[in-house]
Amino acid sequence: MTGEDPRKAERDAILRALAPVVDGIAATFGPVCEVVLHDYRRPERSVVAVAGTVTGRTVGGAMSEIGMRVLAHGDTADDELNYVTRTGTGKLVKSSTMVLRDSTGAVFGALCVNVDITEVDRVRGLLDALAGAAGPPADPPVTTFGDDIDSVVDALLDARLRRQDQTWAGLDRTRRLALFRGLDEQGVFAVRRAIEQVAARLGISRASAYSYLAQARATTGTDDAPEGAHP
Known part of the structure; x- marks a missing residue:
């Protein structure tokens, strides 16, 4: 009789340990922050914990194209920190995606933090205009976030x-x-x-x-x- 796969048990334990962290980070930064915990072993329903509503994610939802990019890189994937993107509804979002690895170094998930900086960008634009700064910054790419x-x-x-x-x-x-x-x-x-x-x-x-x-x-x-x- 064989027991549970030790790698699966380890990965499940890491995800369980991080679940309270999701709520803690979101509570620290308030309503402009969303934290999403992903299990990439199931791409179509990778979201296992979420706090906040910046991108409208829900538990059981799918990964975004950013998660797909991590999957494509496999175990060579790196953290992607402080990148700016735009949602389909027009929100400007600053995000960080931190990959999760088991003890063998294999990537199996990610902890993602999304901060809505739409109002911050609007105020910055106003201040730049008052200061006579040249031209608007480059428009960030649109990223599709969704449970489907x-x-x-x-x-x-x-x-x-x-x-x-x-x-x-x-x-x-x-x-x-x-x-x-x-x-x-x-x-x-x-x-x-x-x-x-x-x-x-x-x-x-x-x-x-x-x-x-x-x-x-x-x-x-x-x-x-x-x-x-x-x-």
Whole structure:
């Protein structure tokens, strides 16, 4: 008879120990702060604890595209600290994503802190105008936060197509491979059934999507398929 996997038990214990920290950090910084604890072993419902309402996350919700990026980097992922992004509703958010590792160094989750700095930015703009400072700062990228993983995958795909300024039908083979390579590098295909979702959005067969993904990986020397990217 075999016992519980010690790595699973260790990771579960780390998440349980951090759950009270989520509430403590959010309470310290008040209503402009949100803290989210993620278990990346289940990308489609990675949120295991949350305090605050900056991005509207709830327990059982999916990871954002930032979490997908961590998944794509695997155990080489680094903390991402003090980056600024914008939500789909227009909130300006300063965030930090701190990866969680077990005793072997394997990444399995993250503790994320999001602070709504919308009003701070508005006041700064007013002060800059009064001081005669030059031009507005660069607009930060929009990040999709939501409890539905499908909406996150859709947003990443739409952003890629907009960046290439083309529909799928208008892309040549090189750009089609670049599209799949970019999505793979963002961790999209680590999400279960993402390949089917992408294929449906592009109007191509599942087999064609797998073929493009395999070719894209072959050109970058990526042989290991992320979880969920198998036929």
